[in-house]
Amino acid sequence: MTDIVFMGPPGVGKGTQAVVLAERAGLIHLASGDLLRANIRDQTELGLLAKSYVDSGGLVPDELVVDMVLDRMLDAVATLLDGFPRTVAQAVELDRRFALAHRRIDAAVLLTAPRPTLIRRIVGRRSCRQCRAQINIYHSPSRVEGICDVCGGKLMTRSDDNTATAQLRLDVYDDQTRPLVEHYRAAGVLREVEGTGEPAEVGSRIVAALAAASPHPMVGSP
Ligand code: AMP
Numbered sequence: 001m002t003d004i005v006f007m008g009p010p011g012v013g014k015g016t017q018a019v020v021l022a023e024r025a026g027l028i029h030l031a032s033g034d035l036l037r038a039n040i041r042d043q044t045e046l047g048l049l050a051k052s053y054v055d056s057g058g059l060v061p062d063e064l065v066v067d068m069v070l071d072r073m074l075d076a077v078a079t080l081l082d083g084f085p086r087t088v089a090q091a092v093e094l095d096r097r098f099a100l101a102h103r104r105i106d107a108a109v110l111l112t113a114p115r116p117t118l119i120r121r122i123v124g125r126r127s128c129r130q131c132r133a134q135i136n137i138y139h140s141p142s143r144v145e146g147i148c149d150v151c152g153g154k155l156m157t158r159s160d161d162n163t164a165t166a167q168l169r170l171d172v173y174d175d176q177t178r179p180l181v182e183h184y185r186a187a188g189v190l191r192e193v194e195g196t197g198e199p200a201e202v203g204s205r206i207v208a209a210l211a212a213a214s215p216h217p218m219v220g221s222p
Contacts, residue, residue: 002027003073003103004210006082007180008111009173010166011118011125012195013202016134017111018082020203028076032069032084036060037158039068057160057168059176062089070097086177091184107210108184111195111202115170122166126155 004027006014015031022029036054039047046064053060069084074097085091098104113121124138126146130153135142142149160169184190191209195202 002078002106003098004080005085005105005108005184006080006111007108007177007184008195009113009115009118009177010169011120011122012111012113013121013199014082014111016199017195017203017206018080020199021206022080024207025078025080027078027080028072029080029082030069030072030076030084031082032065032086033082035068035072036065055159055165057165057172059086059172062087062093066090066093070094074101085180088179088183091180105184105187105189107189107191108180108187109206109209110181110184110190110192111206112192113195117196118170119163119166122161122169123163125161126157128153129156130154 002025004021004025006018008014015033018029018031021027033054036047036050040051040054041047046068049064050060059065065084065086069081070093073079073081073094085094094105120138121136124136125134126137126142127134128148128151131148131151133148133150135149135155137145142155146155147153148155160166181190191206191212193202193205193209
């Protein structure tokens with residue numbers, strides 16, 4: 001049983017890396033932002049409550065997010081958490097519920113990159129309305145502008161991926177999420193990884209960081 005947390009500021013590439021690692025290591029990828037956006041799209045009760053927070057770039061209150069993620073996590077055998085926990089209160093509740101289930105977080109991967117790089121990655125991000133493939137107009141543009149290379153669907157920009165909201169999300173990260181680094185360092189599971197460079201290069205660094213500390217062969221060296 002393996003459970004990994006992916007941490008890092010918005011735009012650092014958590015989502016891109018999480019998809020690849022989850023596939024490679026056989027983990028269920030749970031992205032709190034994706035779950036919230038699906039609820040907003042489907043206009044569920046949770047989605048209606050969460051929408052204004054997501055649009056503004058602030059955090060959705062802990063009590064709305066915790067059950068949404070933890071119920072799914074406890075249903076799965078091995079998970080990769082992407083974007084959760086984002087506050088110390090969420091991490092404490094995760095630890096509490098996990099302890100009851102005789103589980104623990106095996107590793108917390110912290111991806112880092114300078115702020116100007118993060119803003120550029122956020123503002124350039126586009127995703128396909130149909131197949132959800134992601135591109136970046138600055139460093140991995142589609143062949144035809146606005147059209148997905150994979151399925152021909154229309155590429156869209158997330159409503160919170162504009163410069164002003166990106167700045168705010170980075171401030172929220174510094175204030176509310178960065179303190180989690182110490183939480184996981186104290187637990188002895190923090191793995192810091194430089195998130196700049198080509199996605200494949202970053203992916204290799206993540207696998208190496210996990211292999212250096214993990215007895216699990218499925219996250220073995222590249
Ligand atoms: P993301 O896709 O991870 O960038 O998340 C997009 C937005 O969803 C964030 O800016 C928050 O408004 C909300 N969100 C995602 N995960 C959480 C979380 N764990 N706690 C609170 N809000 C969250």
